[in-house]
Amino acid sequence: MNEQVSDEYIIGEVLKGKREVFAVLVDKYKSGLYAFLLRMGASDQDAQDLAQDTFIMAYQKLHNLSSNCSFVAWLYAIAINRFRDLKRRKRFSFGVNSLLLEKDQSPTPEEQYMRKEEKLEIHKKLAKLPERYRIVLLLRYTNELTYEEISDITGMTMHQVKNRLFRARQKLKKQWPQAKEDSNEKMGIQQTR
Structure with missing residues (x-):
């Protein structure tokens, strides 16, 4: 087919x-x-x-x-x-x-190690988030679903989905010792709403 x-x-x-x-x-x-x-x-x-x-x-x-x-x-x-x-x-x-899945483009051994460490760190941070935040982050940024699809899955309104994503990003950002913009970039999270 x-x-x-x-x-x-x-x-x-x-x-x-x-x-x-x-x-x-x-x-x-x-x-x-x-x-x-x-x-x-x-x-x-x-x-x-x-x-x-x-x-x-x-x-x-x-x-x-x-x-x-x-x-x-x-x-x-x-x-x-x-x-x-x-x-x-x-x-x-x-x-x-x-580990978070990521396509590998023949990185050096040092780059492989750093990526692995970053993925582990991100996973640890995600695991600390309450499930309600973790779900919307994963659906949006790793599964690349639309707000409408996330709304269908969770039963939330589009406004609630956007609000939950914003709060989830804020909670994730607070977990890093110093609030770095690149911490969101590691996860592929843009600060746009």
Whole structure:
């Protein structure tokens, strides 16, 4: 199937009985969803299990997807709820078990070490943020979702999403000993609203 085919078309085909076509959506979103769950604090195994559970639930409930909601927003909303359920069941906070994913362009060994250290530092800072801030930061800056998609996922209004992002950036910035603009650049966060 052509990769340019829209999610809506694929969903329509699945709902018509072509169940195998759902694999296209899985292939399209599995890496991003897995990485998101890791960044939320799930262990590697839990992130794999949660991603799989999310796709199973999405497949089973696909007929419930509203026509005015994007598939990716709906999928991430399911993943967040599955993550929260698991977190409640385990009754403990997850540690940060992964590095932020970044495309590598043959850096020197020193650059690799520095990037790794920066990623670890950013992950530590993210882990200290309350979940409500961590979710919007990750959805916006690592998963590159729009405010509208974040609104669909979280159930917040667009204004609330923008406000939560602003507060999250401020809280993240306060964690560095000296407020540096480059700390936000490391995360890819621009100060524009």
